[in-house]
Amino acid sequence: MRYFLNILLAIVLTMTGCTRAHAADRKYALQIMKRVFGYAASVDTVGLKAQESYAYLKYDIRTNKRNCLLLAIPTMYAIANTGVREHVGETYDRVVMKRPGDMRLTQMLERNTIPYGMRTMPTVLKYLTPLIYEELLIDGRIISPFHPCNRRFYRYKVSHFMRGAVIVSFRPRLKNTKLVRGWARIEESTGRILETSFDGEYDMVRFHVTMTTGDEGVKTLMPAQCNLNIRFLFLGNDITAEYTTVYDLPKKLPDSVQIVNRRDTALLNLVRPIPANSHEQYLYSRYYAARDARQADTASQRNKTRLWTKLLWKNVGRRLVMRTRRKFGTHEQGNFRISPVLNPLSFSYSARRGLTYKFDIRGSYFFNERQALQLRFKTGYSFKQKQIYFDFPFTFYINQRRNAYIRTEWSSGRHIYNSELMDAIRLERKDSIDWSRLNLTNFSVHSFKAVAHYDPSSHWGLELGIVSHKRTAVDDNSFNLLGRKDSYNSVAPIAELTYRPMGYNGPILTIDYERGIRKFMGSDTDYERVEMDGQYKHHLSALSYLQLRAGTGFYTHKGFGSYFLDYSNFRESNIPGGWNDDWACTFELLNSQWYNASKYYVRANAAYETPLLLLSWLPIAGRLIERERIYINALSVKRLNPYIEYGYGFSTRAFSLGWFVAQRNWRFDGIGVRMNMELFRHW
Template sequence: MGMLFGMPNIVICDEHDENILLEKVFDYIDTYKLELTDTTANTYHKLVITTPRRNFTLMCVPTLFHVASGEREFIMESYGKIRFNTIKEYNMERQIYVSTVPHRSSTMSILRSYSVPDVYGVSMFHGHVLSPFHRSNRIYYRYTISEVSEDSWLVTFKPRSNNTQLISGFALVEHATGRITYTRFKGEYDMLRFDIVTNFDRPVNDPLALMPKECVINTTFKFLGNVMCSTLTNVYGCQHTLPDSIKSSANMRELNAVRPIPLDSTDICIYDRFFSNRIKTDTIAVEEPEKKKNNIGKIAWNLLEDNMLSSIRAENENGYFRISPLINPQYISYSNSRGLAYKLAAGAEYKFNEKRKLRFNARVGYNFKIEQFYFHNNLHFDFNPKRNGWLEIEVSNGNRIANSSVLDVLNEQHRDTIDFSSLELHYFNDNRYQISCNIAATDQFELMPALVYHHRSAVNKAGMVATGQPTVYDGFAPSLTLKYQPSISWPMFSVNYERCLSGVLASNMEYERWEIDASLRRRYSSLKRFNARVGGGFYTNQSTTYFVDFINFHEDYLPGGWDDDWTGECQLLNSQWYNASKYYFRTNISYDSPLLIMTRLPLAGRIIEAERLYFSYVQLEKTRPYFELGYGFTTRFISLGFFASFLNDQFQKFGTKFTFELFRKW
């Protein structure tokens, strides 16, 4: 606010002038046809971290293990390039990187998402924090507009309710164009209190007009008695361009030659303490190779940090590699029907060129309710992005599946002698292999042929042998999926046909299955979302034993978080019903909003980030219509849902579901 002192004749404008100026701000991008696509600029970043209060729990926070002990002040500087696909999609390449953090480890990487505020967009930062400078968010803010000069107006804004998705602050706006030249705002989101100052003082005709000239992010992080403060200074559009041969250099002389702003006394003191008077040497080796020590404790802590508490990641312009930490609460989930589950994830991508890239994703986990280990591996090759052309190989062990036909046969052959339902003879473990290819024949029509192979083995093999039944069922099934979407605003319609061929590759099953599905995902203003899915499926050609296993209606024992699978599924439906009916018809609807019911309450609004309403309907063979109603919300700590199920109009049961969200975005 200091820059506003000394400005004479500040005049509060009337409501008419206020509306005119706000409309100019809202229409600024459209009026001047501004966009930030396929743009590259030189960029400088300086991060200073201080830890006035800390304890051992700080090492459990992602990327903060190395600042949880030792020095209390750290500095990191980098210089390189930033490449924009859009203002929210960009990649940063560090060509020079100097750090006083041990091992030059990345620290507070969450701040990257705050580095380029999209002040004119619906959300400031990658789907969160509603911008007061977007028309659809005007209902959530109160504005006061004052004239500070003939060319500049001061717009002060504050939220109408105390919510973590809203901010308060001010902006200097150019009266003639509606261009924001300077803004400062404060807020709190995902455990971070932030105070961000951004300078946009660039001409309208500048190719980098939407990119900040300078952005300073001050944050305070408090967690279990720890207090950590940080200041991240970002300078964009720097003059000096480094050759591409320089990558992740630690050369201080090179950094001194291109640094756009000088170091202050605090920065120099941090360097002096860390480098022990070596700051004036030509090259700074950020960390000298340590002499080998027989220090088991230190080695153990390094292994703990590198593999247990932090993600393993590496990336460059051609691809990336990442593995989730082995110990992380956010991978724990629970629901009444599926029980407790824990999972890990890994992924890698390599880009051959702009049209071809190879991607690998793996998900492994354990479900404690049925005491089973799960995995799902996916190798995906994009060969024609213009036509959504890809080739994919999937290997997974699926979910434990029931074969009702086996139980019927056993009950018929051994009537009134054995209670087979208690022996779990109809349960099988499913190993699944699939090769699929997708191509868009037109802009509206896609087809996806696939080859699917199932190897199902009985859970109770001894019991099956004792009753004279096979312990293994194999199935080879060609499949074809047709997709049709008239336009982007229409639902996606799909039809899937799968036929299992007996006698091919040891297949001892035969069936035909059809599924029809329509799904719609619609985004509205202010981060509101509407999801709807309607579909059905049925089996034909029931000449041999088969497993009821639909692709669009099945149990998932390793669910993800709020944005993964909390829509499009029934949360309380008994798992046996997924494999007991020869047909199904289902409808799932959900509605998301960052400000719906609870978020309007003062205390709840500070921590609730989004809310969701659910409705599900299922019609199965030999049962009455099944309904579910639900309400859920996500916070910085957990996502929590409450559900009630009904058969017709009769209440059945009440259940909950939760997943940990703490530090999920970190």
């Protein structure tokens, strides 16, 4: 009996010792992680001035497998349309850091072996500047394991490494594309990250990042050297690449040296901190030899058919599948961007509009830090509605610091439905007419708007201008049959007062006033309208936010010829954007006729977004869910009191999808789906 009691006592003492040891280890691990989470706040950044340094990048891209689908992927056109399977390149950049996490790179020197001098997969360059202490690790995409707000997403394990340093291993609590796993070597006394390595997968790219941080001050918050290995797999295509970046390099080129040719090999040899190895030298030599051989050929010796084929692929083919971006001007102060003609991002689908095709052109020119010109031409076509839309705003910034600008906007294609005109005609004509055969309610709207805006402070804004609408009957034959005109014009002075209680980063409250004056500049409509609107996007943490909107509008006067009800803040979006453009705080299932059916409206919209909500917890497929949203939209208008929409949506690397259910006067009113392509949006 005594023997068994001794054994039991030994077991109890051992378990007690293990429990105490485990508790001590846990307490030690918590202390280490507390130091890691608090290190960034301990670094003095008060009064930090912009710091200038230089950075060097070299890369090696290998095409292991490819097929014709690679041609359709943005920025992959160059390596898809060549017989060479491996390309190398290097760049030398000027870096200006205004504050931790804000690094502006200006390319000074560059050379590579990619055809046409094009860039390939520029999106992966974001992985070379990880912001380890920020809430979002890489370009607002990946949730950092080293920020205190993100502790709920990760599990940590602390191990002794050597005197004065420990190893912290981290892994996600849930497998998801927004999370990473890896380790970090930590300075034990301060919690400073000396070195870290992590793996993940995002936007069709599997990546492995290894980085070391700077030695002192603010530099300890930023990478000193970063190595990146990526693998891109897509429907039989297999691309791998290696990138190495060295930061905080001293200035090696004297001011007397003028860079005339950005591809000057001699200058690159002077600034390169990492010598080119024999394999890289071989690839450069092969590229230059092939280029010199092509230039040595005379025009008569070239195969004209082959030449035209190459020109077609280079100048036409890539424009169909790739964004066109160009800079112009002496100091590249101007730029423009044209969306690809044929690309998955050009299409979206909703139950009400059907399949929609979109095309977008943007351009800007900066005269100086305050003055600039900006323009945009956005067009779309709805295959179900058989309608073409376009919107063309043009803005001249007089003083960007005060948000002072003059803007003109021309838009067309939007349809407005109104029954008041038909009712007025029926009262005038007492004869018997088969009204069902006539289309007297559908009008196409052409609009022009010119405004001047100025913000006297960050809290207030004032806008004055004029707006003109020309509403033309879609079926002019019906109006000609009745002897009535088929178009109606309105011209109205407008004013908008904006109030931002918390400045530019808080809620926005606006009051809009519009007064249509009959016989003013050809106007045949007399009306007065007031609208009030409030919007607020409250950022929570780790890509989570709550977006709110509420507003009302009403007509205070409707005079002669005022048949149309047309609001500024309550109207249908005819050219739908992607997930980040207009999915939140809009009515997805509301019939377009209700936007113009009441002398008043009251609306309220709310959307909550987070990266890990419902579907993210599903096995296998859940790891691909990037973001999820819950929607609630409510509306009150005449004969529709209330109208409510409930929705749920999610976004993946390939597409966004949302389901919506509607209630009309507390009764079920339908269900619908909206889908938008997201594939290669960041490429």
